[in-house]
Amino acid sequence: MQRRLVLVRHGQSEWNLKNLFTGWKDPDLTERGVEEAKAAGRRLKAEGLRFDVAFTSRLRRAQRTGQLLLAELGQSGVETIEHEALNERDYGDLTGLNKDEARKSFGEDQVLLWRRSYDVPPPGGESLKDTVARVLPYYVQEILPRALRGEQTLVTAHGNSLRALIMVLEGLTPETLLKRELHTGAPIVYDLEADATVSAVRDLAASA
């Protein structure tokens, strides 16, 4: 039985373009983001992939990425489940600030700590550890059982909520995880064993 899980970070959003901390804010995709989502669909189609179920967050950039991708596959009717557990990490008081301006105000090192340390939360927001703590139970209870039953499973979500899944799937430590940058619209394909370990991983952006 083939057990396949595909993770895709949403295409470029209006706030990615403006270089703003986004978190739980809900900007739409840019034109480039729309194209990235469609390109991800074409890439998966070229690989012969089909989906039985799709999971996404409550944020429109991830939802639209899933819809555009599935439309390219001719699979717009696929069961799609939205849940806030898959939302981006909450950036708290940094939300809406320009990342370069924040570096000027708070210093390069402090901003790097907020963005890429494992357990230092930004003021009023979530650390990556906090994000892992909400994404992981949802993965184990809702996503993984579907994939293990042999349903081809798609997850379109966000840089930091997907990092949380990748940490588990690839057995990364907090240190190695933080170096894992996810490109917008780049599918990562995992083949799973019956015990939920990963037998193969393919980064379709890297091999494109």
Ligand SMILES: O=C(O)[C@@H](CO)OP(=O)(O)O
């Ligand atoms: O702003 C955000 O919500 C995220 C993703 O774009 O940014 P970062 O890469 O700093 O975690």
